[in-house]
Structures are given as structure tokens and as C-alpha cells.
Amino acid sequence: MSWFRTPPKSRRVSWFVSLTILAAPLVVAAHFFTRLMRGDYPWNADSIAIPILTFGIFIFPLTLFFLTRGLRDYRSDVFLFAWGRGHFLRRFLWTLVTIWPVGLTSVGMLIDGIEGRLYWVAAFFLLHCYCLLVLRASIVSRDSPTATA
16 A cells, blocks of 8 residues: 555545544644643633634635545545646646645644644644545546536
């Protein structure tokens, strides 16, 4: 098995990707509350409310849509950075959503986990980034041009 290809489609892979995506808001909240309790943020500021609510209101629904589309179109043994012919705009938009805002938020949480010495958060969001790449590869590889008569 190559880390640069999507794993074989199975129930276990679907559950693993789903649980990783669904657990992300809980990990974000736990990360910021842990850092608040350690005294990394001032007690009277909204330092943790903004990233938690931004993730919960904007990023998480987008990743849920991404998850449902990615699992529906899941394909095994696809290169993670796949690109195909046809439907350039559609492929570009899916890739753009993967990079910004969803991917940027995941990478930001990975870095914040390292800086805050919460390595379990960094490991989780590294896995989250990998799951996003797997879902993106599945969507982009399935999104083939329609045949015209």
C-alpha cells in the first residue's frame, strides 16, 4: 500500500474517514479549552470563541458536504494529487475547497497543536489532512467529462 494512493474501499476505511471528520469539532474544542485552562489565553478575552465558532459554523458543514460527496464517489488506488482531463473548473473548485478553507484550517490546527505542545491534536489533524486528500482524490477522479453524442 502506498501512502500516496487512496486505500482499498472497505467499510473500515469509510468508518475511519467518517469518524476522523466527525471528531474534528470535538478535538478543536478540546484543544482550545485545554490551552485556556493551562493559561495560554487571557481569561476575559474571546480568544477561543472565534476559532471554535468559525470551525463549527463554517468549516465543519463544508467538511460534512465534502465527506458525503467523497464517500459517495470513493475510488480505490487513486493518486492523492490526481488531476484529470475535462471539467477543469469543477476539479479546480474541489481542489480549492480542499486547500482553502478546510485544508488551511487543518494545517493551522496541526501547527497550533505543535506550538501548544498538544501533540495528540497535531497527530489528529495530520490524519485529518490525509483524509481530506483521500476524499479530494476520490471526488476529482470520479468527476469525469460526460460523453456527448
